[in-house]
Amino acid sequence: MVKNPDLNTVKDMFKKLYLVLVLGAALACKAAPPKHIKVAGSNDIQPDEQQSIVAKTVAQFISNYNYKKVELNDSISQVVYNRYIKSLDESHNYLLASDVQDFDKYKTVLDNDVKEGNLADVFYIFNVYQKRYLEHIQYSIAHIDDNFDYSKNETFVYDRDNQPWVASQSEMDNLWRMRVKYDLLNLKLANPDMTKNKETLKKRYESLLTQANKLNNQDVFQIFMDAFTEAIDPHTNYFNPANAANFNIEMSRQLEGIGAGLSTSNEFITIRSVMSGGPADKSHQINIDDRIVAVAQGKDGAFQNVVGWRIENAIALIRGAKGTTVRLEILPKGTSVSSKPKIVEMVREKIILKDESAKSEIRTYESNGKSLKIGIISVPAFYIDFNDYKSGNPNYKSTTHDVKLIIDSLKQKGVDGIVMDMRQNGGGSLLEAVDLTGLFIKTGPVVQVRNSDNQVEVDKDEDPSIAYTGPLAILVDRFSASATEIFSGAIQDYGRGLIIGTQTYGKGSVQNAIDLDRVISPSVIERISALTKKTTTKPVNTGSQSVFGQLNLTIAKFYRITGNSTQHKGVTPDIQFPSIIPLDKYGEDTEPSAMPFDVIAKSNYTKVGDFTQVVPQLRKLHDQRMENSASYKYLLQDIAEFKKHEDEKSITLNEQKLKQQRDADDKRSFEDENERRVAMGLPALKKGEAKPRNEDLDFLKKEAGQILTDYISLDAKYTSTIVPAN
Numbered sequence: 001m002v003k004n005p006d007l008n009t010v011k012d013m014f015k016k017l018y019l020v021l022v023l024g025a026a027l028a029c030k031a032a033p034p035k036h037i038k039v040a041g042s043n044d045i046q047p048d049e050q051q052s053i054v055a056k057t058v059a060q061f062i063s064n065y066n067y068k069k070v071e072l073n074d075s076i077s078q079v080v081y082n083r084y085i086k087s088l089d090e091s092h093n094y095l096l097a098s099d100v101q102d103f104d105k106y107k108t109v110l111d112n113d114v115k116e117g118n119l120a121d122v123f124y125i126f127n128v129y130q131k132r133y134l135e136h137i138q139y140s141i142a143h144i145d146d147n148f149d150y151s152k153n154e155t156f157v158y159d160r161d162n163q164p165w166v167a168s169q170s171e172m173d174n175l176w177r178m179r180v181k182y183d184l185l186n187l188k189l190a191n192p193d194m195t196k197n198k199e200t201l202k203k204r205y206e207s208l209l210t211q212a213n214k215l216n217n218q219d220v221f222q223i224f225m226d227a228f229t230e231a232i233d234p235h236t237n238y239f240n241p242a243n244a245a246n247f248n249i250e251m252s253r254q255l256e257g258i259g260a261g262l263s264t265s266n267e268f269i270t271i272r273s274v275m276s277g278g279p280a281d282k283s284h285q286i287n288i289d290d291r292i293v294a295v296a297q298g299k300d301g302a303f304q305n306v307v308g309w310r311i312e313n314a315i316a317l318i319r320g321a322k323g324t325t326v327r328l329e330i331l332p333k334g335t336s337v338s339s340k341p342k343i344v345e346m347v348r349e350k351i352i353l354k355d356e357s358a359k360s361e362i363r364t365y366e367s368n369g370k371s372l373k374i375g376i377i378s379v380p381a382f383y384i385d386f387n388d389y390k391s392g393n394p395n396y397k398s399t400t401h402d403v404k405l406i407i408d409s410l411k412q413k414g415v416d417g418i419v420m421d422m423r424q425n426g427g428g429s430l431l432e433a434v435d436l437t438g439l440f441i442k443t444g445p446v447v448q449v450r451n452s453d454n455q456v457e458v459d460k461d462e463d464p465s466i467a468y469t470g471p472l473a474i475l476v477d478r479f480s481a482s483a484t485e486i487f488s489g490a491i492q493d494y495g496r497g498l499i500i501g502t503q504t505y506g507k508g509s510v511q512n513a514i515d516l517d518r519v520i521s522p523s524v525i526e527r528i529s530a531l532t533k534k535t536t537t538k539p540v541n542t543g544s545q546s547v548f549g550q551l552n553l554t555i556a557k558f559y560r561i562t563g564n565s566t567q568h569k570g571v572t573p574d575i576q577f578p579s580i581i582p583l584d585k586y587g588e589d590t591e592p593s594a595m596p597f598d599v600i601a602k603s604n605y606t607k608v609g610d611f612t613q614v615v616p617q618l619r620k621l622h623d624q625r626m627e628n629s630a631s632y633k634y635l636l637q638d639i640a641e642f643k644k645h646e647d648e649k650s651i652t653l654n655e656q657k658l659k660q661q662r663d664a665d666d667k668r669s670f671e672d673e674n675e676r677r678v679a680m681g682l683p684a685l686k687k688g689e690a691k692p693r694n695e696d697l698d699f700l701k702k703e704a705g706q707i708l709t710d711y712i713s714l715d716a717k718y719t720s721t722i723v724p725a726n
Contacts, residue, residue, distance in 0.1 A: 047119035055114050066554055080228050087226065088223070092164070097167045140179065141202060148180075150185060155651070156651055222238075235509050236511065236553055240549045251429065254385060259349070262315060275351060279349055287333060292330060321348065326348060327344065362375050377421065411468070418470065419500075426505075437461055437487050442466055443463070444561075447490065472498070474487070474497055476488055495607045505586075505587050510558055517547055563599050
């Protein structure tokens, strides 16, 4: 949950922190650079001064202003250390036991390292890890031509999370030899041509080496800062400049650029997709699988070759402000790398990411001989364009604005009810959670927010207009979190709609998005920027002018208007579905550093409906359908199958046995798929036949619409107390 950076609750914090951090940054500039420890055989990646400043700044924020008020001490240091090692080598495939034993001396010093801005220990650990990584991949390449015996009853343990660290180099070599054998066997089962398979695997391993050699200190710093901040709480996060830009694109669901999705292939930046209506599309000169050779700014700027670049750095050159010109040198798909590239000139525009915004469909259900139309609105996140919002643009991009337009359209088409599909909606803007709730209620409190000083602020919907007053259901799952829990919790507490699905994630904390450039001395930013330009020919950040990045700091905890927190417990649906997402592995209550559940005083609000009488009837009708539902049976089978595979840790390297197992799995999977299709009223596929595009086999979404249809069709003695008056 990200709160608007300009809300009054954090203005005072910024004033205090500016003074603290200007002094801290100034002292950092005078401090000696971190000690340099070289690891033979690695890329010897080292931290820079801006990262030292960021580490100290983030440590100050967390020590003084995080909601939990956590002291950075030896105990926290050990948690950070364990998280960092796990993030590097969770499956114990790279580091030797002796490496980890060597690292143990850093267990209780990382807290001091961060507070002092000393990242030498952190980078030393990473460089040892990368050295091992490169060694093992190179070893694998050297053993691709080994003569493996696929008739032996050997087993490859691929899930080693709970295995001890490998004790010796010979044991590690054997582990990786088994990995090569496993990879070749996978290829052999698909294609008996072993010469070609070995070439394929060699290219795959060489690609891993190439990617590893492109890692830079921003990557290392991000990995460590993730371990550090999440040891404090799961939702305090630091974003380096590149990731900060991507986070803000996610929040706004728009960017400024050419409207093309990119990927890397054989050292080339390649066009993966072209967005309809964007500059790339309108140029009629850019197609999927075209390769970008070079990028130039403006009509006269020099071209900069981007072959072999990291994709983020290439994107940094291609993105840019609306109205500016960018030129690309393009090798069209199918042309030789020695061909003369064509030049495509485009003017950048604001690109709306429509595929990642709210969208709708209409489904028809039969009930008592009558057809009912249910509108289903899928909401992937609570997004908002903060810049447009702060500038006063009334048409700023947001979840609420998009949903309001969709509701108006659905009403014009005569829908009888609406299902809001909020599954896997991890949240976003707190402002949007309040505003979206306001589309369905007249006025009143939506959420309570308590800060670290135990002051409670009640965020209210103060707009008396209601976009929709008809039958409403909210579909949620385990990955519905944060803003989704505020919205669905408020809808449930007001009695405004049914909540359907599985228990939600349970994230009840509020984060403030802090641009670190705004709280660190401008003179320090200028000096770091100048230093950066002198020492590199490639951009160090992408899509953003940020130097120091962004901190999302947990500053408060939110509560439902009933007074209950959603921490750990989330929102419990009125009608529950089985969860294919393991509740014991995913959710706030599985996070060691998460805050506890608690309760505060309730808000003053008036319910608009009451589902107490109708819910038992709806559950009964749902249960009766499920008893005879093939789709429900397959859902339960999927859950059991998921659990079975999750518990598997190893696989046979006997070719005959593995082939029999794979053939049986493929046969069962094909038959299960066709049974599901038939159960959903779709034709069975023939062997080898491709699935039609945009087919919907979402049984749970269909059932959510059916439950709302049941509700609409129930006797008036139930519905008259539930549907709010217009």
